[in-house]
Amino acid sequence: MASPAPPIADPQALGSLPTLIDELLEEIFLRLPTPADVARASAACTSFRRIITARSFLRRFRAIHPPPLLGFAAYEGFHPAQPPHPSAPLARAFADAADFSYSFVPAGRWPTPWRPRDVRQGRVLLECTPDCDPAFEYYDTVLLGDLDIAVCDPLSRRYSLLPSIPKTLRGQHKILIDFGLFFAPTGEDEDETTFRVVCVACNKAMVVVFEFTSITGQWHIPAYHNCSSLGTVMPDSRYSSSCHDHEQGRFYWMVPWRNKLLVLDVFSMEISIVNNNLANYHMHDSGKPLIVLGRDRTPEVFFLADCFGDGPTDIIRITKENGSGSSDAWQFENMISLPTQYNYFTLGAAEGFLFLRGTLQDHNSEYLSGYSSDDCSDNSAHLSVEAPDVEYLSLDVKTSERKKICVMKRCFHTVFSYFGYPPPLAKPTI
Template identity: 75%
Template sequence: MASPAPPIADPQALETLPCLTDELLEEIFLRLPTAADIARASASCTSFCRIITDRSFLRWFRAIHPPPLLGFAAYEGFHPAQPPHPSATLASAFADAADFSYSFVPTGRWLTPWHPRDVRQGRVLLECTPECQPALEYFDAVFLRDLELAVCDPISRRYRLLPRIPKQLRAQHKSLVDYGLFFAPTGEDEETTFRVVCMACNKTNLVAFEYTSITGQWNILACLSWRCPLGIGTPYNRYSSSCVDYEKGCFYWVVPWRNNFLVLDGLSMKLSIVNNNLAKYDLCESGMPLIVRGGDGTAEVFFPADCFGDGPTDLFRFTKQTDGGSSDEWKFENMVSLPSQYNYFTLGAADGFLFLRGILQDQHSGYSSEDSLDNSAHLSLESPDVEYFSFDLKTSELKKVCVMKRYFHTLYPFYGYPPPLAEPTI
């Protein structure tokens, strides 16, 4: 005798079951510990991939799982994290999928390669400048009229060519040269919008120009009168260190004179130079100061100590002591100890991390001062390995990111996700 037919399920329950299944899968995926696990899950079947690549899930996932450090964008390409760094597998996949030669960005009028000036939210801010600049009193400076800029997404290979800063804006201040370029928070949806700040200066003025992707136009954000002591110091432009205090909307970076910081108040749109009262300390000149936002929300500055000496290289740590007025001061907090077998050079700071270049002390004789000054110089195979580190300010953990035979003064940490977790940002 034939078995009775199974009861017919409630049609309404059948209609809602796939939705419930997706919700349960989302909960499971969100509990996976790393982005690499999510990427592997998305490759296992089409239904998993559909759920994971959905825009709403990706936003949820990114809110819970900060993007991992995948490597560094440098003057001539991308250098992925290498084993045993926890992001090595993801970084390798990312490097294979992305184009850090920027070949998809149209050649500028100067017919010179595009080079990075900043990285944020998966976007790279690029510059193109003429090869031969007129003799300037500024080191490595570029006249604003000659500066060409673009913003690109190396994964999606999308880009936007930024218009040149209009002549009528530049003409308000004569002979302006590039002082610094960086992405700034938009205050809106940073997945689809971006904002670029271009600092420029001459002997008497420092001017902040702003471009937003919403309007597609430049405007003058702020202006500050100053007297740049040419011959005493030169702008740190691309060799500078900056910090963004997102909560209070302030930007900090180093000015040519090491006992001063430049502050751009993003709320009042005012520029100011403040004395950091650090001149009394015997601070090392090798490596730039690193300015970051501390755990309690105040700005902190780190100076290298005993660079290229016989002893261990540590970092002086200063915190900003403020009473809400103009008498803000920087107070020595402590020394940050680093493994003593290396000599270090400070490179940059972002997202609670310091980035350092290290070389074993017994190999330091292979260091060349010319190599340290030329970002594009290749070293011979006989040169010692140069190791690049991240230092977590919360945990004091020093991690080796990658090893190269190149000395860089500036590297841009790239935080992000590989495909299929990465969405176009432009």
């Protein structure tokens, strides 16, 4: 007697099997603990790589895994996180794949190199100006009409040259000085390759906001503010306490006023002045005060202080009282102690971290001084092979945990933290 024929498989079920397998693998990859694990899985076979590089997977992955800190973009290139920092393997892979010499970006009007002014979502905002001396990077004074701007993606090597701010816009005001250049936050529903750039300029009469959007390819003026409420002292260079909170779209400036915060909300394009009593505190000249949003989404100011006369070894935290009826209601929150064998300089703040540089105090004191004349007038001091090691550190404002990110031979006054993903987890941003 013949055996019964095997049941015929449902063709529709067989056809959906590859899709089910892909969905199962996607769930497995999403549960991998670190981006490094996902990157290794991607290298295992082409099928895994196809799933991991799909836009739908990357969106879900980024929502679960915040981008790690990979290093700093600075005047002379990219400086990846080094061991034992947990991001060191990813940072090395990223540095090998990206081009932070910006050689793929066409030259600007001036015989000077492109240099970074902001980093956000994998894009680098570049400028080219008539003068470009790394020893004076912190003190540059740039007229708005002399500013060339580009946006690039060092990983995909794509770029966009922005048009100059038209004379028809600049001509509405007297000579304007570049006072702030940065990326504006983009909405979640916007295309990932679109971007906005904000340029804040000022003179003794006005603070003027210029905005460029890649959708229109044009500049316009969405906001301006009369300077009468700021007093007679105006910044004559980029030496200003500017801090970005991209999530909330708020940008803050303090110096040279010290008793006021100039605030720009780039979502509403409104400029406001917040009074404070911070002038009552002695801020050491080792970097600028850093402004971040605290736990209740109100501004918090961090600055180095010399509490014991031996140099700045403590970070003072001042908070604005939430719900207070007084605009001057600021209070001392706490003090974060730092190792006393180092001299420190504040560099910036992003993603809940403060960034510092530190050098051992037993080295040349003139070299260590944040604003020493030798440091600013003799560029050879920055590049000397005899220069001491300079540590670049992060400080978590919630936990006060310090981590060494990398060591250099150069005392940068300005660095831009790069949070992102290496290949294949990164997609072109332009």
